[in-house]
Amino acid sequence: MKPASLFLGKAVSVAAAVGAIIFGPGCAEFSQPPAAGSFASVRPVIESNCVHCHGTNRFAHMPAFTDSAALASLIGPDKWIVPGHPERSRFFHIVIYADAHPTAMPPTGHAPSDADIEKLRAWISAGAPLPKGAPILLQPRGKAPRST
């Protein structure tokens, strides 16, 4: 082996080691989008579009999306989220209403994107699965949908 290629070989293995450190543990979370229909795929949609208003400081009559346990209490055959049936879920209806509809959510003409709506539809169609174990806290992401 010539000195130059020796050096190159070393540089490559150093780069691989650095890569393993930066992209190693936990990287799968970023490199692969969560499976369609999973809670992981729908969590950012709810955290970006709903939790600002439906968190701990909401009005008492508004459904709470404070954590996965609060969400669980909204899921059932006669509840906001009807597992397997987005077309029967009030939670889903109000998200796909036209902006001008008085009960559209978010209420201020900042409807979730089509991609986000599809994630919600897939999650409810899949039976609105939630992770087992300790409740997962839902926290607002980004600006409140009402802010400009």
Ligand code: HEC
């Ligand atoms: C800017 C604040 C705000 C955001 C963001 C928001 N909501 Fe609401 N939501 C409200 C308010 C206020 C009410 C109570 C409306 C009323 O009583 O007329 C409400 C009521 C609701 C209700 C029950 C009332 C009904 O219309 O039947 C559901 C379900 C709901 N929101 C779901 C959502 C979902 C899902 C999202 C995210 C896509 C969302 N909301 C985002 C403020 C918000």
